[in-house]
Amino acid sequence: MSDFKLLIIGGGLSAINAYQLSLRYNIRPLIIDDNVISASHVAAGMLNPLTGRNLSKTWLCDNVFPFAHSYYKSCENFYGNKFLYSLPIYHLFRDEAEENDIYAKSADPNYRHLISTDSELRNSLPAYLKENSKGAFFRQGGFIDINNLLNQAKQHAKNNCNYLNESFNWNDLKLLNGKVEYKGKDYNAILDCTGIKVSDNPYFSKLPVMSNKGEILGLKGKLSGHSDYLYHKKIFIFKHPDGLLRVGSTYSNTDKSTQNTQAAVDFLIEKANAIMPDNYIISKHWNGFRPTTPDRRPIVGQHPKHKNLFILNGMGSKGATLSPFFAFQLIRDMLYKSPVNELVKPNRFF
Ligand SMILES: Cc1cc2nc3c(=O)[nH]c(=O)nc-3n(C[C@H](O)[C@H](O)[C@H](O)COP(=O)(O)OP(=O)(O)OC[C@H]3O[C@@H](n4cnc5c(N)ncnc54)[C@H](O)[C@@H]3O)c2cc1C
Structure with missing residues (x-):
């Protein structure tokens, strides 16, 4: 030692x-x-390589993502426990401009290892999304328990x-x-x-x-199909190993209270329904403060x-x-x- x-x-x-x-x-x-x-x-512990309004690569993406994946796997070996859930992110296009942008990026050598428009992946989406959505799949995504x-x-x-x-x-x-x-x-x-x-x-x-408040929900809802993907459009939905759907998150630089808010519930449920409508039942509601820098x-x-x-x-x-x-x-x-x-x-x- x-x-x-x-x-x-x-x-x-x-x-x-x-x-x-x-x-x-x-x-x-x-x-x-x-x-x-x-x-x-x-x-939520999400790993998402493409973020922001322009869906650009996150900073140092090609270094931090491979490192994170191999690090969490090494923790799994060390503790004999599962922490890393590697899943494709199904990103639903916001509009036609975004669709064009993502298709262009999927052919760009700088991005193509991260984006797939694979029809096989699309075939295994839940029926509702197959019929009602347009989107692409982001690789190297997932979440950490x-x-x-x-x-x-x-x-x-x-x-x-x-x-x-x-x-x-x-x-x-x-x-x-x-x-x-x-x-x-x-x-x-x-x-x-x-x-x-x-x-x-x-x-x-x-x-x-500086603190940035985030709120996130744990929902009961239709679970079929949720184990295979993370869904993303402004917010994300995925099935956590605790059995609840995670739906998040909100961002606020001004709210410093430690209370959960109804505004966050309304926002998150509306956005969740825009991805996949359901009679969601709110089982948990959490908030916390991200440590951010200018x-x-x-x-x-x-x-x-x-x-x-x-x-x-x-x-x-x-x-x-x-x-x-x-x-x-x-x-x-x-x-x-x-x-x-x-x-x-x-x-x-x-
Ligand atoms: C709603 C929400 C959703 C999020 N989703 C994601 C996501 O999907 N993906 C992602 O990558 N990030 C996400 N984040 C951000 C992520 O949570 C943070 O980046 C990360 O957890 C920060 O970890 P930290 O250990 O640096 O700080 P913290 O988690 O704040 O930990 C600080 C710790 O220090 C302890 N502490 C403080 N002072 C003392 C003291 N004097 N003595 C002893 N202990 C002390 C505290 O109790 C605490 O345990 C999310 C955050 C929120 C709020």
């Missing part, structure tokens, strides 16, 4: 991916997690006496020459994965991590002044794909000074 001592603060996807990737380097980090429901606990992964990894840390269910108190942290001390114990590095709570961290409080890039790396302090944050709406890739870069930066991508370093905000 490595003698590198790492303390990870947080219990969301960033913290758990950093924990999991540390194990590859024989590091046994201590996780301090206040166990409060956060973005990761309510997220995030809560299952978080629970397994936390249990692993607990079994190894490396998990504390408490709130990290920044007043108890002492920065010493070449190391850090927390509650009487020395560490080589402290990693902040606290999402929107980074504002409580006095060393990184300058960072402009330049839409995550914040990853070493504090510019305090060399034992690190951060993995600002995953926005793409934590499921971005956080494994950047957790890996970060661990290698800590251990081997292998630099993280310049565009994500915290320095840009200091």
Whole structure:
């Protein structure tokens, strides 16, 4: 086992991916997690390579998607459990212009590995969609059963006496020459994965991590055909292993309340019916706050002044794909000074 001592603060996807990737380097980090429901606990966990109004490739798509798929498979092997559901995304065209654009992209060498207009895939769509919709299939899509992964990894840390269910108190942290001390114990590095709570961290409080509220529903409805695809048109619908359809999500930079809203229900049900009408019954309704940044890039790396302090944050709406890739870069930066991508370093905000 490595003698590198790492303390990870947080219990969301960033913290758990950093924990999991540390194990590859024989590091046994201590996780301090206040166990409060956060973005990761309510997220749909979707992996979608083409996003935004123009359905462009997501940033670093050709690197982060293959990495995410192989990383989650390695977690499955490690825990003997299923986390990754690789499924084609059936994207329903918004209008004729979008249809033309997607057809053009499906012939573009930059995009064609991600888009299929395959008639075989179309044949296995539910009858309603076969008859009433036009669309294309996006490859490398799917979703992660995030809560299952978080629970397994936390249990692993607990079994190894490396998990504390408490709130990290920044007043108890002492920065010493070449190391850090927390509650009487020395560490080589402290990693902040606290999402929107980074504002409580006095060393990184300058960072402009802003909260974006998202709401998502768990519905009972017709399940036939839902296990084979994720459906997407402004929102997504897919069948989660817990048996409920996930329908999401909303986005709000202004709503800071932790209440579920009727406006979100109305919006999501209307959009779900536009994909596939049904007598949906709302079984669950969740909300959470995405940690977002002004330049839409995550914040990853070493504090510019305090060399034992690190951060993995600002995953926005793409934590499921971005956080494994950047957790890996970060661990290698800590251990081997292998630099993280310049565009994500915290320095840009200091
Ligand atoms: C409705 C919704 C749907 C989403 N859907 C998707 C999706 O389909 N695909 C996708 O990729 N992303 C999605 N996201 C975004 C995704 O949830 C985030 O990108 C990701 O979960 C962020 O993970 P994180 O670990 O960085 O932060 P968080 O999940 O916010 O975790 C931070 C953790 O730190 C803990 N913490 C904070 N302060 C302390 C402290 N002092 N001591 C101890 N612990 C502390 C918190 O309790 C929390 O567990 C969605 C988000 C929402 C809200």
